[in-house]
Amino acid sequence: MLVSGPFMHAHAVWVRVSHWIVTAGVLTLGYTGFVILMAHPRLYWGDAGNDLTPALIELPISRNYQHGGWAAATPLFEDRAAGPVSANRTYNIFNKNGWGRSLHFLAAWIVVLSSGVYFYLGVARGHFRADIWPARAAIVAPQSSADRQVRRDYSLQQKWVYSLVVFVAAPVIALTGLTMSPAVTAAFPLLLRAFGGYESARTVHFFAFVAVALFLIVHVVMVVRSGFRRQIRSMTVGV
């Protein structure tokens, strides 16, 4: 919560603690997510997709990119000429991602649990309503920049971006992550329907994180340009 006043601009302790836990978690998720994606840098739409089916997009991020290490394909059904096929892999791909997956889930546990506390307190303490949510009144009558200087609120654009990250991108990433779990979707098949299948969920998961990564870049640039020392102090010691 922003404590408003002419000389004060302090983040509450729980905002500062959750900010840095989530920062460490999201950086770990981004890095391990990249390593996981390196094993199969192809994205699809629908329930299933693999090297023998067309990709939506291929990312040139590892030696597995367009590797083509497959023996001649044989049809899976004799009576379907243009039907599904099988082929043997003839090439050892990059696939040292076991650690990456386990670290990804460890970080996901930490981010999800601390975000849970953040969401609870965000609602309970009025932080979302007061500081994050782009309120109707503000849209109708934007505060003057001079007014903001005194009150040190977030601008309307900032509130929109923070709201999109907190209330849209983060839940979408968490839900598409769960949709990639065969055990979770056995219990909640609605997830597969909601995102259009396992591979669609994987694709949405990727692009939603790309959006968050772009936000992070802009966020850091703004922190640097608006007084790096002051901003870091405000998000750590809180003054």
Next chain:
Amino acid sequence: MRRKVTRREALVTGLASVGGFALRYPRSLPPTYGSLLRMGDNLTYAAHRALLPQQALVKEYGEADITSFPAIGTTNPGSSGTPERARDYSRMESASFAEWTLSVEGLVGRPRTFSLAELRQLPSRTQITRHTCEEGWAAIAQWTGVPMGAILDAVGILPAARFVVSYSYDDFANSIDMLDAFHPQTILAYRMNGRDLSVPHGAPLRLRVERQLGYKGLKYLQRLVVTNEFDDGGTKGDLANGWAWYTGI
């Protein structure tokens, strides 16, 4: 005005949820060897076992949904692995696996072997499911086989039984807990898309563990061992090779 949760209410709710969690918490967890990553895996495993319905079925697809299916890892035990194993496998393959048997042993009342003909005579289950590979791709196929639960019932597992360890002809091993072993969709498959299982896909018999990632579905099955303590096949298993043991994810 907002109603405050009383201390007693909080205490009762808290104790009830801890109790509920403890009741369904798995009795044996895999070893972590002090690794933070393995502790995270165990947290996911314990949370799934405590919070998810125990016998929920994965989505089954229609025949029109069947997709192309890459064959990866070992694609022919007859030309890889130890020379002795390769020779054994090639000999059995050339005789349409008539000599092949699956041995079921360990903590069971009546250890025995099953020939392919005997397995085919047992009640079978056919399912069209999604194979989710740890690499990130997925493929849909139809599988026919004997539910692992039916095999375990036939040999009579002892009360202390906790895990089923599978060993394969291509020298891998893997294990699952009793909940997954008795899951209705956990089958020992001998047919894929209506045809006998091909060599690249695990002939003559492979495991399907539908609520976990593809690599738990061991190909080229040779032996099942029922144990009371955690065992994933040691040096041939997942943990020794840097892979998570539980991959319900």
